[in-house]
Amino acid sequence: MKTWRCMENCGACCHLDPRDRPDLDHYLTPAELDLYLSFVGEDGWCIHFDPKTRQCRIYEQRPRFCRVQPEIFEQMYGIPKEDFEEFAIDCCDQQISGVYGHRSPKRQQYKQLVGFQGSQP
Ligand code: SF4
Numbered sequence: 001m002k003t004w005r006c007m008e009n010c011g012a013c014c015h016l017d018p019r020d021r022p023d024l025d026h027y028l029t030p031a032e033l034d035l036y037l038s039f040v041g042e043d044g045w046c047i048h049f050d051p052k053t054r055q056c057r058i059y060e061q062r063p064r065f066c067r068v069q070p071e072i073f074e075q076m077y078g079i080p081k082e083d084f085e086e087f088a089i090d091c092c093d094q095q096i097s098g099v100y101g102h103r104s105p106k107r108q109q110y111k112q113l114v115g116f117q118g119s120q121p
């Protein structure tokens with residue numbers, strides 16, 4: 001079984017532009033949606049994302065919707081814990097493809113990190 005891992009120097013999931021995530025209200029509570037939208041900067045990136053270090057400035061206090069954990073994915077997306085790894089890897093792959101490009105070095109790096117073959121090359 002593949003194991004989900006977060007890649008250093010990525011941050012793709014901190015690109016929050018709601019135009020890329022039209023179903024936010026399907027899995028966020030109204031309060032979380034307000035919080036999410038308050039995080040979106042003019043460039044679409046989270047205002048708490050440090051582009052120099054590519055890290056979260058409020059990592060320890062980051063909200064539920066930023067946490068990649070089996071219990072949270074079950075609560076938010078209805079993903080059974082046994083499917084967490086595959087689902088999380090796919091989420092990262094889609095986000096990295098969208099932000100950095102389908103054929104980007106970042107995506108190739110992520111695929112190598114998690115041993116992901118994917119449905120698309
Ligand atoms: S998209 Fe995935 S690998 Fe990249 S920073 Fe977010 S959780 Fe980590």
Ligand code: SF4
Nearest residue numbers: 014046048049056066
């Ligand atoms: S709060 Fe932190 S982890 Fe969440 S989107 Fe913003 S920078 Fe990323």
